[in-house]
Amino acid sequence: MDRIPFGVSRFDRIIDGGAPPGTVVLLVGEPGAGAREFMYTSAVMNALAHTDADLFDLHYGSLHEDAALPPEIHYLSFTDDASNVRREMSYVFDDELVDAAVDDIAVRDFSPEYFQLSPVPREWYLGETTTLQDLGGQEDRADVLTALGQYLNEHAAENLVVIDSITDLVAAISDEMAWNDIATVIRGLGKAAHRWNGLILASASRETLERTELGHLMDAADGTLQFEWESGGSKRARTMVVQEFRGVLSQLERENIVRFETEIHEGGFDVSDVRKIR
Numbered sequence: 001m002d003r004i005p006f007g008v009s010r011f012d013r014i015i016d017g018g019a020p021p022g023t024v025v026l027l028v029g030e031p032g033a034g035a036r037e038f039m040y041t042s043a044v045m046n047a048l049a050h051t052d053a054d055l056f057d058l059h060y061g062s063l064h065e066d067a068a069l070p071p072e073i074h075y076l077s078f079t080d081d082a083s084n085v086r087r088e089m090s091y092v093f094d095d096e097l098v099d100a101a102v103d104d105i106a107v108r109d110f111s112p113e114y115f116q117l118s119p120v121p122r123e124w125y126l127g128e129t130t131t132l133q134d135l136g137g138q139e140d141r142a143d144v145l146t147a148l149g150q151y152l153n154e155h156a157a158e159n160l161v162v163i164d165s166i167t168d169l170v171a172a173i174s175d176e177m178a179w180n181d182i183a184t185v186i187r188g189l190g191k192a193a194h195r196w197n198g199l200i201l202a203s204a205s206r207e208t209l210e211r212t213e214l215g216h217l218m219d220a221a222d223g224t225l226q227f228e229w230e231s232g233g234s235k236r237a238r239t240m241v242v243q244e245f246r247g248v249l250s251q252l253e254r255e256n257i258v259r260f261e262t263e264i265h266e267g268g269f270d271v272s273d274v275r276k277i278r
Contacts (some may be wrong), residue, residue, distance in 0.1 A: 070160040097267070
């Protein structure tokens with residue numbers, strides 16, 4: 001069975017090429033611990049494989065024999081447009097990599113749906129002064145969860161989809177949208193993803209979620225990668241812990257591997273060392 005590469009070369013090699021098709025992976029992180037960089041690396045490296053084979057080979061290497069690239073890469077944000085996403089990626093990667101990859105990453109900005117019921121002035125997220133015509137059109141705009149579902153129905157099949165971030169949806173809970181709605185959508189996403197046969201990465205901030213909320217999300221996902229800071233002596237190290245990953249975790253346990261030391265460099269997120277289960 002073909003695997004879909006995460007775009008993190010050493011991690012992909014360890015797990016035989018990447019994630020099984022039809023997988024939803026939750027990226028849960030402490031601030032600055034690497035979840036966002038992992039997400040950016042997945043999008044950029046998979047796009048780079050389509051746009052610049054030489055740069056891809058230099059920074060990633062050869063694909064595993066069991067890996068197959070997703071045809072399309074979609075980056076979904078509830079608060080940022082394409083220019084902001086590109087700028088954030090440039091803080092992580094060398095500009096050459098971002099310039100080569102960005103045209104192959106389809107960014108969907110859900111901020112109009114996300115902010116429409118909030119007190120935030122429309123020109124802040126629409127980028128221009130609102131007219132009477134704009135106001136009339138907004139009456140028919142779908143709510144953010146409906147818009148998200150429609151977009152995934154159209155674009156998720158066989159592809160890599162990055163959702164940035166579930167935490168933003170939690171922050172938007174109001175009388176019109178409750179936590180149960182979000183949890184139900186994510187659980188439905190896990191079911192639909194098995195039919196779509198692509199790879200969906202959904203990020204979340206551990207500090208923003210209650211323990212029961214995080215538990216609901218982890219139950220809905222096929223796998224969870226937790227990004228943590230670990231202190232040792234005078235240094236702090238970023239680590240990635242693999243949890244509840246169907247089709248992957250059993251393989252890691254057979255190899256006595258579950259925790260990875262990680263690093264972030266101009267080529268993005270990378271695994272620098274492998275920890276053994278003790």
